[in-house]
Amino acid sequence: MAAGLSGPAVRVDRLAVVRGGKVVLSELSCEVAPGTVTGLLGPSGSGKSTLIRSIVGVQQVAGGRVEVLGHPAGSRALRARVGYMTQAPSVYGDLTARENLRFFARVLGRRGDAVDRALAAVSLDDHADRVVDRLSGGQRARVSLATALLGEPDLLVLDEPTVGLDPVLRRDLWELFHVLAGEGRTLLVSSHVMDEADRCDALLLLREGRLLAAATPAELRARTGAEQLDEVFLRLVDAAAA
Amino acid sequence: MSARVTAAVAARVLAQLRRDPRTLALIVGVPCLLETLLEQLFAGRSPVFQHVGAPLLGLFPFVTMFLVTSITMLRERISGTLERLMTLPLGKLDLLVGYGIAFGAVAVVQAAVVSALSFGPLGLTVAGPRPLVVALAVANAVLGTALGLFVSAFAQTEFQAVQFMPAIVFPQILLCGLFVERGAMAGWLRGLSDALPLTYAYDALAHTATDTLGPRFAADVAVVCGCILLALALGAATLRRRTP
Numbered sequence: 001m002a003a004g005l006s007g008p009a010v011r012v013d014r015l016a017v018v019r020g021g022k023v024v025l026s027e028l029s030c031e032v033a034p035g036t037v038t039g040l041l042g043p044s045g046s047g048k049s050t051l052i053r054s055i056v057g058v059q060q061v062a063g064g065r066v067e068v069l070g071h072p073a074g075s076r077a078l079r080a081r082v083g084y085m086t087q088a089p090s091v092y093g094d095l096t097a098r099e100n101l102r103f104f105a106r107v108l109g110r111r112g113d114a115v116d117r118a119l120a121a122v123s124l125d126d127h128a129d130r131v132v133d134r135l136s137g138g139q140r141a142r143v144s145l146a147t148a149l150l151g152e153p154d155l156l157v158l159d160e161p162t163v164g165l166d167p168v169l170r171r172d173l174w175e176l177f178h179v180l181a182g183e184g185r186t187l188l189v190s191s192h193v194m195d196e197a198d199r200c201d202a203l204l205l206l207r208e209g210r211l212l213a214a215a216t217p218a219e220l221r222a223r224t225g226a227e228q229l230d231e232v233f234l235r236l237v238d239a240a241a242a
Numbered sequence: 243m244s245a246r247v248t249a250a251v252a253a254r255v256l257a258q259l260r261r262d263p264r265t266l267a268l269i270v271g272v273p274c275l276l277e278t279l280l281e282q283l284f285a286g287r288s289p290v291f292q293h294v295g296a297p298l299l300g301l302f303p304f305v306t307m308f309l310v311t312s313i314t315m316l317r318e319r320i321s322g323t324l325e326r327l328m329t330l331p332l333g334k335l336d337l338l339v340g341y342g343i344a345f346g347a348v349a350v351v352q353a354a355v356v357s358a359l360s361f362g363p364l365g366l367t368v369a370g371p372r373p374l375v376v377a378l379a380v381a382n383a384v385l386g387t388a389l390g391l392f393v394s395a396f397a398q399t400e401f402q403a404v405q406f407m408p409a410i411v412f413p414q415i416l417l418c419g420l421f422v423e424r425g426a427m428a429g430w431l432r433g434l435s436d437a438l439p440l441t442y443a444y445d446a447l448a449h450t451a452t453d454t455l456g457p458r459f460a461a462d463v464a465v466v467c468g469c470i471l472l473a474l475a476l477g478a479a480t481l482r483r484r485t486p
Contacts, residue, residue, distance in 0.1 A: 019486060056329050060484045074483060079331040090322030092254070094261045099254075106250035107332050131261065147326070 007070070009034040009155055009186035010055055015064035017050050017209075024050045025209045028064070032188050032202075037174075037181045039200030040190040041233075047209040048190040049087055052159050055188065056084040069154055080108060083153035087160050089144035093133035097124055097143045100132060101150060108151040118146040121176055123169070138165045145173075149180075156180065156187045162196065174199045194229040205233060212236050243335045251332075251340025252347070255314065259348065269310070269348060273302040273356045281364045288365075293451075295366040296375055297420055299356055300447040303349040303383035304440065305411055311345055311390030312403045319394065325485070334478045342387050342474070349383030350376070369453035378450065381466055382443050388473035389439075395480035414440035419448070439469035 010032035017025040025047045032038045040048050053059035054066050057074020066073035069081060091100045101115040108114075119128050122142040127135060132143055145161050156177075162170045174196070177187050181201070189200070197203055198217050205212040205220075213220060213236050221227065224235040259266055277295065284290040318324045327337065353376045360366040368375060393410060397403035417427075417435040424435055435441050446462035449455055 058325050058328055058484055060486050074329075076331075079329060082329065084326060084329045086322045086325060088322050090326045092258060092323060093321070094258050095254070099257055103250055103254040103257075104326075104330070106253075107247050107327070107330050109246065109331070151330075 008032055009069060010188065011065075011067040012051070012055070013065040013067075015051070015054055015066060016062040017047075017054060017059060018062045019050065023209060025054070028209065028211055030204050030211050030214055032186060032204075034186045035181055035184050036201040037177045037187045037189060037199070038202045038204060039197050040188055040204045040206060041194065041197055042192065042206035042212075044192050046206040048192075048206055049159055050209075051206065052084075052157055052188070052190060056082055056157050080151055081154045083148035083151055083156040085145050085148040085156075085158045085161055089132075089140040091132055091140070091143050091147060094131060096129050096131055097135070097139075097146070098128040100143055101146055104147050105150050110150060114150055114152070118149045121149055122146045123172065138169065141165065142169075154185055156185060158187065158189045160190055160192070162191065162193075170196075194233060197229045205236060207237060207240075212240060243333050243339070244331075247332050247336040248340045248343070251337055252343040255341055255344035256347065258314070259344070265310070266348075269306050270352050270355050273299070273306070273352065274359050276302070277356060277360050277364060277366075281360075281366075291364075292367060294420060295360055295364070296368050296451040297444050297447040299353070299360055299366075300375055300379045300382055301415065301418075301420075301440070301443065302356065303352055303379045304386040304443065305407070305415075306352065306386070307345045307349060307383040308386035308390040308411055309404070309407050311341060311387045312394040312397065312406060313400055315341070315391050315394035316397055316400060316403045324481075328481070328483045334481045335474070337481065338388070338391055338474050338477050341391060342384050342470075345387040346380055346384045349380045352383070353379035368451045370450035370455060374450045374455075375447065378443070378446055378463075378466075381463070381470070382440075385439060385443065385466060385470050385473065388470050388477060391477040392473050392480060395477075411440075414438045417441065418444035420444055439466060442466050442469075 008031040012028060012030045015025055015028045028051065040051065042048050050059060054061055055068060055073055068078055071077050097119065098115060101118055105115050119125050122145050124139065124142050124146060127139055132140055141161065141164060145158065148156060148158065162173055177189060181187055200217065202216055203220065204214050217229065220232045224232045226232045226235050277299065280295065281291050357372065357376055361372055389410065393406045394403060397406065417431060417438055418440045424432055427435060442462040442465040446459055446466065449459040
């Protein structure tokens with residue numbers, strides 16, 4: 001639980017990442033408040049996944065600091081406390097959903113009921129015993145999400161968790177995210193779909209490796225005078241270019 | 243290292259193999275077929291079969307497990323599951339040793355079936371203890387697994403990984419002393435042979451076949467075990483929590 005934590009759940013300070021000779025993130029600073037659902041939004045190629053990889057500690061960084069729950073990103077102390085869902089479903093295609101979750105639960109030292117809870121949370125109970133390769137893309141993504149939920153982490157970092165899901169399922173998942181935040185957990189959720197921004201408590205808008213804005217949806221509307229968040233984004237881009 | 247996590251990895255790898263009965267059938271079936279072919283090929287000239295039968299039996303698991311492991315590990319790297327594992331409380335050795343245990347267990351089955359066939363219907367004989375041939379086969383399988391884990395880091399695609407087999411395994415088989423006695427090799431080939439782990443694996447098997455289990459045999463086994471540890475250490479060095 002996030003109890004006892006003072007300060008932000010994630011603090012990124014002048015982060016720089018270079019991949020394949022190309023600057024992906026430069027001088028990026030931002031914070032994620034504990035107990036919130038924070039949206040990381042931006043077009044594809046804006047550096048969302050790279051920022052997420054830096055926060056979970058699997059990205060080689062060229063400079064700056066990333067602190068997660070008071071520890072440097074990727075520290076041993078964080079490995080049981082941070083849940084990570086990669087953009088492509090990173091589960092074993094030749095195992096069933098349940099077998100996948102059982103394996104990751106054993107790595108995390110969790111009991112079998114954690115598996116059932118995670119499957120129920122993503123509404124996969126019916127397909128739990130099918131081999132992942134034979135599931136649809138959306139179902140596979142949910143197996144991957146369930147894996148991230150398994151350890152009941154204090155921080156959940158989800159890279160485009162709702163891509164390819166039908167609207168009902170998307171709504172259910174966003175409700176789940178808020179339930180988890182209500183329990184004191186922190187969620188950082190990336191998306192390239194602006195209409196998901198309204199479901200977030202706070203937003204980080206990213207473009208070309210730079211932070212365009214960090215605010216609540218309401219603040220952004222007030223600041224730009226635009227109603228639609230797509231329009232908000234465009235005005236922020238124009239304002240940054242001017 | 244954690245026994246719980248290592249066991250979880252081994253159980254998972256075995257569960258994946260169970261899902262693929264065709265691969266399992268090939269792992270056990272192909273060496274049986276090859277031993278049978280060999281026996282038939284040299285029918286009437288039995289000493290040749292007696293000479294190469296036991297070493298081949300001990301070397302098959304090395305080849306099989308090298309190939310299967312390098313592909314499995316490559317998939318783990320490509321699919322993102324390795325990246326996920328690297329964010330979890332899992333040590334690098336948990337992963338590598340877990341793989342070693344799983345494929346070692348498969349090698350026990352493989353070597354047991356192939357030796358039952360070879361020592362039974364095919365009439366292969368060894369002067370030394372037969373269980374020792376099986377034990378050496380399993381050690382070679384673990385060596386193949388450890389090397390496969392290591393080289394998987396240097397392949398980006400499954401095509402490349404498959405090509406490591408002829409590149410890394412064939413020269414070792416050619417130079418291990420099975421085809422040409424090491425004493426008859428040109429100096430530089432002999433030197434190369436000295437540097438390759440399979441040479442010692444073959445030598446240990448040859449000593450078992452002739453029941454000359456002296457200090458040379460003990461040294462061979464020690465070198466094979468040392469190479470397993472070295473390959474695991476190299477494999478661990480290729481596993482990075484942070485990637486570019």
